[in-house]
């Protein structure tokens with residue numbers, strides 16, 4: 580049976596990226612060696628690294644004055660690496676869910692943290708808007724897409740202080756004006772690569788301002804000076820990321836991807852809104868294009884297990900919602916084909932016929 584992979588992360592990847600990854604495990608670019616066994620300093624891998632960075636820059640339209648890094652440690656390491664490098668006196672954070680909270684917790688160890696806005700009052704079902712941003716902050720941190728609660732910022736914030744964003748789950752899914760951000764980071768396992776590589780886009784001019792001692796591996800400048808090769812980078816995940824970026828470019832780039840993502844999300848949200856058995860959980864204007872959360876509608880709560888089973892039998896994988904939201908979550912990342920969304924919609928319609 581064909582599987583439809585709605586996993587929140589690690590997640591679906593383009594089929595050709597997986598196939599080219601599999602080929603490179605056996606013979607990497609005609610070297611006669613597996614990608615799993617080559618030196619990260621070989622000229623063949625250096626070419627992969629260079630192309631990956633060039634594609635990242637091109638697809639996101641990253642201006643001069645920024646570096647792109649590929650590191651280990653996941654987005655969770657960035658939760659403390661960001662304040663380590665940037666927080667001297669006080670930073671602002673917006674609390675839009677689990678990942679924001681984790682970032683806030685880490686930052687508190689390094690200085691003052693002001694939570695400027697929070698959607699905690701409604702179980703993180705919306706994105707706070709119109710909050711004031713004090714001009715004396717070292718930076719403002721946001722989470723652009725809330726993977727667990729299914730909410731997403733639809734505009735790039737205007738911030739009078741350096742803007743830092745966790746874009747783990749919506750990087751390259753829609754156009755972003757990188758010049759409005761001073762630092763963007765994320766784990767690549769949601770939209771770009773297998774687990775193991777973390778991307779960081781950092782504006783050079785924000786670094787070197789804190790007075791604390793920075794351990795070598797924590798200092799972004801170490802990785803900038805060494806082209807992400809100060810220590811051994813995650814070689815295989817970077818290889819697959821290059822393949823994903825080539826696929827994205829071939830498809831027409833981020834603008835085109837955004838059109839496709841909007842279509843996919845619309846298809847599923849329309850069904851959630853129409854279907855009597857289900858209802859959405861996120862505020863309509865803040866609904867994520869990447870993580871679509873829904874629950875059984877009022878009166879149909881007892882059908883939860885039955886739908887999970889029903890969907891599983893039809894090839895749906897990874898639609899169990901996070902325990903903090905309950906219900907269902909369909910992650911519709913870049914590489915998820917629209918056919919998979921259609922299959923889920925068909926499944927929901929079939930299920931409704933049985934019960935409503």
Ligand SMILES: *Cc1c(COP(=O)(O)O)cnc(C)c1O
Pocket residue numbers: 588652653654655656678722724725726745746747748765766767769
């Ligand atoms: C998954 C996720 C993280 C955690 O990423 P790791 O790479 O596992 O540390 C952080 N932020 C967001 C928004 C995420 O979706």
